[in-house]
Amino acid sequence: MPLPAPVAISVGREAQHVRQVRSLAAAWLRNVCHMPESRIEQALVVISELVTNAVLHCTGQCVTYTSWAPKPGLVRVEIDDGTAGERPKPQRAAPLAESGRGLFLTDAFVADLGGEWGYCKDGTTAWCHIPVHEGSARGAVRE
Secondary structure (H helix, E strand, C coil), X not given: CCCCCCEEEEEECCCHHHHHHHHHHHHHHHHHCCCCHHHHHHXXXXXXXXXXXXXXXXXXXXXXXXXXXXXXXXXXXXXXXXXXXXXXCCCCCCCCCCCCCHHHHHHHHHHHCCCEEEECCCCXXXXXXXXXXXXXXXXXXXX
């Protein structure tokens, strides 16, 4: 069986583009990868948080979302904002803070999905590996 065709889109740094990426990702995960709906919802939280983080913190003109299947049963997502720098780390936000939970949520959801995530060495690209089905396609190469 051939691997699913990849998908990619570059969007501007405006917050409304997060929804556009989320819609594209949902359609790809559902219709091309045949990921179960319960896993799609969790994967979309991860994708939304990583795209939002890129939109809020990048200094370039656009953010690029790319997804593909490096091997059967595994999805790789990359969010490239073109902004090199220190790799962000998940932190706990203050209880009443209105923001600052994105990477903490990403870490929790990716772990729940049985995947892994991180940033490339120069900090320009966030990536994650998510198994399409629970317990499938583990052991992907880390960045």
